[in-house]
Amino acid sequence: MKFVGLKKIVDIIKNIDNVYIVGHIMPDGDCISSVLCLAEGLKSMGKKVQGFIDWEIPENLKKLPLVNGIKKFKEGIIKPENLIVVDCSSPDRIGRFQKFIRDDVNVIVLDHHATNVYFGNINYVDANASSVAEIVYEINKMMNIKYDEKLATLNLLGILTDTGFFKYSNTTPLILHIAAELMKMGADIQKISFVINENRKVGNLYLQREAINNLKFLSRGKLGYSYLTKKDFEKYKIAENDFDGFVSEIRAVDTVEVAMFAAQYEDKKAHVSLRSKRYFDVSKIALEYGGGGHSKASGFTLIYEKSLEDALEGIAKKIGNLL
Numbered sequence: 001m002k003f004v005g006l007k008k009i010v011d012i013i014k015n016i017d018n019v020y021i022v023g024h025i026m027p028d029g030d031c032i033s034s035v036l037c038l039a040e041g042l043k044s045m046g047k048k049v050q051g052f053i054d055w056e057i058p059e060n061l062k063k064l065p066l067v068n069g070i071k072k073f074k075e076g077i078i079k080p081e082n083l084i085v086v087d088c089s090s091p092d093r094i095g096r097f098q099k100f101i102r103d104d105v106n107v108i109v110l111d112h113h114a115t116n117v118y119f120g121n122i123n124y125v126d127a128n129a130s131s132v133a134e135i136v137y138e139i140n141k142m143m144n145i146k147y148d149e150k151l152a153t154l155n156l157l158g159i160l161t162d163t164g165f166f167k168y169s170n171t172t173p174l175i176l177h178i179a180a181e182l183m184k185m186g187a188d189i190q191k192i193s194f195v196i197n198e199n200r201k202v203g204n205l206y207l208q209r210e211a212i213n214n215l216k217f218l219s220r221g222k223l224g225y226s227y228l229t230k231k232d233f234e235k236y237k238i239a240e241n242d243f244d245g246f247v248s249e250i251r252a253v254d255t256v257e258v259a260m261f262a263a264q265y266e267d268k269k270a271h272v273s274l275r276s277k278r279y280f281d282v283s284k285i286a287l288e289y290g291g292g293g294h295s296k297a298s299g300f301t302l303i304y305e306k307s308l309e310d311a312l313e314g315i316a317k318k319i320g321n322l323l
């Protein structure tokens with residue numbers, strides 16, 4: 001287990017001939033952006049590269065260039081010599097690709113989560129980076145990778161989604177500068193915004209109505225939480241993967257400091273998203289439940305016994321007592 005700087009990472013990656021690049025389950029824009037931009041950069045240097053994610057890609061993101069080239073996990077897949085894991089704080093985040101985290105595979109971790117557990121042989125973790133897409137931009141720049149419009153657009157995607165289109169606290173002068181550089185290279189910000197913000201299935205809106213029905217507040221409105229069940233997703237024919245944003249809606253309420261939203265995706269299993277507004281570190285709560293993330297945006301998998309509502313109430317009371 002080694003922690004290295006950016007220059008060293010670039011030296012190491014330059015000397016690799018073939019590699020699998022793997023992103024996390026329940027992929028977001030940053031994860032998809034990072035897998036593809038690193039893969040394209042290394043491919044252009046003549047290396048054998050394949051990008052993988054052990055999960056369905058959200059439908060809207062499939063509309064962006066090259067996204068359909070990301071492969072899923074397949075039984076019998078050949079063991080790689082090198083594995084680069086992006087945007088993952090712990091090995092369970094890569095789903096079944098975890099089986100390649102072993103002594104005879106060179107595992108390189110590129111991440112920006114403060115909760116990273118350094119599970120690679122080589123780890124580059126910058127908790128001050130807005131996104132892994134920002135780190136990949138720096139790596140590609142140091143490797144003199146030539147950007148076309150497609151690559152620039154894909155690189156900007158991860159930056160935009162992880163900064164909430166430049167509204168979260170991880171928005172820095174540097175990331176605005178990088179975004180400007182990407183736009184100069186042809187990044188299509190309008191296309192990304194259209195795909196992410198103007199492309200909602202109407203069922204998604206109806207699901208928000210259900211989520212509003214389930215919405216509860218505790219601690220004088222400082223905590224807001226809600227959930228949707230697998231049945232809800234089935235009713236409106238929206239995959240759990242294609243529904244997001246509701247946790248941000250809860251955080252946006254004026255009294256709220258912490259927002260929690262749970263989406264059930266399997267029997268007795270839900271993905272829980274946590275957000276905070278000013279001071280509360282939600283990553284501590286996520287870590288307690290076996291997840292991770294950032295101080296203002298974290299998540300974990302909740303396995304519960306009876307009802308999701310009851311399980312959430314227990315967690316909400318715990319958080320509420322801390323507020």
Ligand code: AMP
Pocket residue numbers: 026087089090093272273274290291292293294297298299300301
């Ligand atoms: P989400 O609520 O899914 O948008 O995730 C918010 C943040 O928490 C992201 O930075 C994720 O990488 C992280 N995160 C979400 N779920 C998990 C999990 N099960 N384990 C570790 N980190 C997670």
Ligand code: MN
Pocket residue numbers: 024028030031087
């Ligand atoms: Mn991510």
Ligand code: MN
Pocket residue numbers: 030031087112130131132162
């Ligand atoms: Mn990220």
